[in-house]
Every structure is written in structure tokens, then in C-alpha cells.
Amino acid sequence: MEWFRGIPAIADAEPHSVLNQAMFSFDLSVADLWYSIRENVRLTVMERSLFGDFSAMFRRMGESGAELAVFTPAFAELCLCDSAFCRELLPRLRVVFFCGEVLRPATAAKLFRRFPGVRIVNAYGPTECCCAVTAAEITPEMVERPELPIGEMSHTVGGIHVINGEIVITGESVARYTDGVSGGFGEYMGERCFYTGDCGSIRDGYLWFHGRRDRQLKIMGFRIEPGDIENNLLRIPGVTQAAVSVSANKRLTAQVAADNLTAEEIRRQLSAMVPGYMVPGKITVTQSLPVNGNFKLRRE
Secondary structure, three states: OHHHHHOHHHHHHOOOEEEEOOOOOOOOHHHHHHHHHHHOOEEEEOOHHHOOOHHHHHHHHHHHOOOEEEEOHHHHHHHHOOOOOOOOOOOOOOEEEEOOOOOOHHHHHHHHHHOOOOEEEEEEOOHHHOOOOEEEEEOOOHHHOOOOOOEEOOOEOOEEEEEOOEEEEEOOOOOHHHOOOOOOEEEEOOEEEEEEEEEEEEEOOEEEEEEEOOOOEEEOOEEEOHHHHHHHHOOOOOEEEEEEEEOOOOOEEEEEEEOOOOHHHHHHHHHOOOOHHHOOOEEEEEOOOOEOOOOOEOOO
């Protein structure tokens, strides 16, 4: 929390009103929740029921008087679809803190246009290291680049390393419950560490993200393993093959080979097995799935 408070944009703003978007079961909420408690400032919570009603959602935002907003990039992109999401709606907004997934330059550029004078912070960190471990302030000049930095190496929580192209985190931020647990956790230079599975590089004093080493995805801030969804689809009686991928607009899609099952029947059964964010928005049912030259399922 001291690190979060010390981020220059937040330290300068000294916000007295914070706007929350993330569910409290999502680790991103740690930032706005505990900052509000620590600083004894107002926290406005937007419950999920508001997300399907832009009028109600924007009304809640307007009533918040927010000076600091904590969002995922996908949520900001959703809001930016409506011209009402602008300085008139949030006249006191000074800082937007992003974390949970990749912030696109185009999204940051739109925010600068809609909210003149706003400061944007792009943060990075896995759940295993308590939400965020590094952040970079994004300037209007940066949005002309093809990608944005995810952290400033001079202001991090613990150690940030890039080993064989993979981002590795060391220090106190690595969850203590991981001692003796495999699956990315280990030791580096005598310290507890977490091998994130994220590809990255360090240049010009910034940390940069270059995608995942495996098939793991991040959608709306949730970390998703397509293989987990496929395995659950295959548990449904009648399903013989399943392939899950993500579309260009970051939407989960599934191809399913099944007999005498409709997409809605499959969706209903899958919804009873996995959280809602793991249910593909589009399910295509077919007799068999395409394969590549190596007879591996084609997931694109």
C-alpha cells in the first residue's frame, strides 16, 4: 500500500474519492479498497447489476465525485463506447489506474481526449504477488507508440527480473503461502520468487510486456486457461471434442463436436461447472473439429 500511495500521479492528486469497478473477489479491488481504508476516503462501489445499464452506471459514476478511478482496460473501452463518458460526467477525475490486462495505446489516447488533464497509470502484477508490483505513468506522447510500458524500474515492489525472456518477481510481494508450492514458485538469488509466465523486456528504464509463454489468457482482468474450459466441456455427455480460443475483440469462443446438443444446452451445462467469465460468448456446435497438418486441433 505504501508503494501504491507513492505512485507520483496518486501522491500528487491525494484523492479523497475513489471509484471501484472490480468485484471484491478480483484482486484488482485490493488497490481501491485498501487505499480508501488506509486514507479514510470515500469509496464508491459499482456492483455488477449496473454494468448492463449504462444510464444507471454513469449515474453512479457521476454521483461518486471520483478523483481516482481503478479500472481494467476492457472496462474503460466499454465506457468509451458512449460519448457520455467524458469530463462532464467526472469533472474531478485526476487519475485512472489500470491493471489486470494489456492497456492499448488507442484506449489511453481516447481517455486523454475525453478527460483533458487526466493522468493515466498502467500497472502490472500477478495475483500471486498481491495485485500490482510495478507501474508506469502514460503520457500523451507515449500513445503514439505501438505498445505501452507496464512499469518503471525505479519504482517497484520487490525485485523485477527478466530471465530468458520471462518476467520473474522476487521479494516480499510474493505470497507467503507459496512456500514449498510448485507451479511457477521457486527461489532466485536466495529469495522467494514467482515465474510469471509473461514474456517481457527491460529497456529505457521501463518494463515491457510481450505476451504469455503459454496459452493462458487475460480477459476483463481474469486469468483464464483455455484448457480448463475444454476439459469441462468434455465432461458434458455427448461432447467428443472441444477447442477454446479468443477472438480479435477479446471474446472467448468455443468449437464443440457433439451429438444431439445445441449451443444453448452446452452453455447451460458448462455454466454449472465454471464461473461466468469462463463461459465462451460464442459456442459453435459441429460434427467434428478441424485439424492441422500434425492432426492437432486448430483453435483459431
